[in-house]
Amino acid sequence: xxxxxxxxxxxxxxxxxxxxxxxxxxxxxxxxxxxxxxxxxxxxxxxxxxxxxxxxxxxxxxxxxxxxxxxxxxxxxxxxxxxxxxxxxxxxxxxxxxxxxxxxxxxxxxxxxxxxxxxxxxxxxxxxxxxxxxxxxxxxxxxxxxxxxxxxxxxxxxxxxxxxxxxxxxxxxxxxxxxxxxxxxxxxxxxxxxxxxxxxxxxxxxxxxxxxxxxxxxxxxxxxxxxxxxxxxxxxxxxxxxxxxxxxxxxxxxxxxxxxxxxxxxxxxxxxxxxxxxxxxxxxxxxxxxxxxxxxxxxxxxxxxxxxxxxxxxxxxxxxxxxxxxxxxxxxxxxxxxxxxxx
Numbered sequence: 001x002x003x004x005x006x007x008x009x010x011x012x013x014x015x016x017x018x019x020x021x022x023x024x025x026x027x028x029x030x031x032x033x034x035x036x037x038x039x040x041x042x043x044x045x046x047x048x049x050x051x052x053x054x055x056x057x058x059x060x061x062x063x064x065x066x067x068x069x070x071x072x073x074x075x076x077x078x079x080x081x082x083x084x085x086x087x088x089x090x091x092x093x094x095x096x097x098x099x100x101x102x103x104x105x106x107x108x109x110x111x112x113x114x115x116x117x118x119x120x121x122x123x124x125x126x127x128x129x130x131x132x133x134x135x136x137x138x139x140x141x142x143x144x145x146x147x148x149x150x151x152x153x154x155x156x157x158x159x160x161x162x163x164x165x166x167x168x169x170x171x172x173x174x175x176x177x178x179x180x181x182x183x184x185x186x187x188x189x190x191x192x193x194x195x196x197x198x199x200x201x202x203x204x205x206x207x208x209x210x211x212x213x214x215x216x217x218x219x220x221x222x223x224x225x226x227x228x229x230x231x232x233x234x235x236x237x238x239x240x241x242x243x244x245x246x247x248x249x250x251x252x253x254x255x256x257x258x259x260x261x262x263x264x265x266x267x268x269x270x271x272x273x274x275x276x277x278x279x280x281x282x283x284x285x286x287x288x289x290x291x292x293x294x295x296x297x298x299x300x301x302x303x304x305x306x307x308x309x310x311x312x313x314x315x316x317x318x319x320x321x322x323x324x325x326x327x328x329x330x331x332x333x334x335x336x337x338x339x340x341x342x343x
Contacts, residue, residue: 001296001333006340009293010300017300022266022343024257030266030306031275032342033068037308041276042236050195054164055236058130058197062332063107069335070237070280070309071328072132073103074112074167075317079137079152089286089318096120102321104129106328112167112199112311115153119161126162132199133158134167135187136180147205148176151183155190165197167239171205172226185233192234199280200235202226214245220257220264222248224271231277238272239311242281242298262343265305275306283312283331291315295327299334304343309335 007014031041038056047055064071075093077086087093093102096117103111104125111118112132122131135153149169158166168187170180188198204226209216216222220243227238243264246257257263269279281302283295299310310331316324334340 001330001337003337003339006296006300006334006337009296011293013297016260017262017297017304018340020260020262020304020343022263022305024263025266025270027306027342029274030269032306033275033278033308035066035068037068037278045276047236048192048195051192051197051236054130054195054197057164058110061130062109063329064109064309064332064335067335068308069303070109070278070311071107071332071335072110072112072280072309072311073099073106073108073316073328074132074134074239074282074311074313075099075117076112076114076134076137077314078117079114079140082140086314086318090320092321093317097124098321099317100125100129102317102324102328105321106316106325107332108328109309110165115157118163119157122161130165131158131161131163132165132167133161133163134169136168136184138169138171147171147174149180151187155187155194155196158191158196159194163196165199165236166191167199167201169201169203170226170230171203172229173204173206173209173222177205181229181233188234197236198234199237199239200230200233201239202230202235203241209248214247216245216248217241218244219248220246220267224267225249227268227271227279231271231273235277237278237280237308238268239280239282240268241284242301243268261301262304265301265307266343269306278308279306280309280311281307283310283315286314286318291319292327292330295331296334299331300340303335303340306342
């Protein structure tokens with residue numbers, strides 16, 4: 001996919017996004033992704049040497065190898081949204097092997113999934129593509145739903161199957177968040193001690209964050225603060241939803257970001273210690289015919305903001321494998337396109 005095709009998919013937003021320059025937080029002030037990102041950024045930290053090796057394998061794998069950008073396939077929706085709802089559009093993905101095959105065929109840097117999924121095929125695939133074991137989930141079967149992230153796996157299990165990283169979710173703002181922060185902070189410390197990288201899904205969860213006018217679960221300032229808490233417990237990479245608005249902290253008058261989608265995302269990068277922890281944005285749910293354009297738009301915003309890449313699942317696996325590969329490759333093409341630059 002070349003720049004002309006990207007512009008066509010962006011439609012009326014092409015000029016707004018591709019010609020934008022961030023001024024509140026200029027690109028010169030952030031640690032931008034690049035082939036030397038591990039040496040230039042992570043190697044200056046207190047991360048053990050084996051963690052640097054794990055991060056290097058993720059960054060130097062797949063179609064985006066040696067660019068500093070990542071494209072990750074996450075499939076934990078079988079727990080988070082129920083297997084029936086998640087895999088009904090494409091039942092082949094009830095089989096864990098097809099999930100890993102999609103990541104490999106799609107040229108991804110890594111595959112993120114559950115203990116059961118990755119454990120079922122570890123001996124065949126853990127040496128072929130980096131495994132990221134998601135250790136906690138929001139269990140969906142209990143009624144009424146409580147929306148609490150609980151541990152399903154242990155860090156040692158990730159290490160034993162050959163995973164290079166562990167992933168976890170914290171629902172910042174929820175009643176359970178204090179326990180989750182302490183629980184995952186301890187898990188991340190153990191992961192680093194065992195030589196694995198850490199990826200944190202920094203999601204917001206509080207009914208008070210949603211008003212009749214706006215859903216501030218997607219505000220740049222609140223998601224940015226969640227990111228800041230995530231890097232505080234030494235998450236190496238932060239997964240965050242793309243911001244859609246601002247103003248969650250109404251009492252504070254920020255002048256660091258405009259309403260431009262790239263500026264909003266740049267504020268998330270800034271909260272990742274100015275990019276010292278990579279920002280990957282989620283691809284979001286599958287909406288059908290608009291998925292390709294939506295994926296490309298999200299990738300453009302993330303790249304122009306100084307992010308590290310996308311972690312996109314449902315848009316890829318809720319369709320035939322060939323079409324899923326096309327979506328993943330389109331995302332990767334944005335990061336391979338030299339005309340799409342950091343704003």
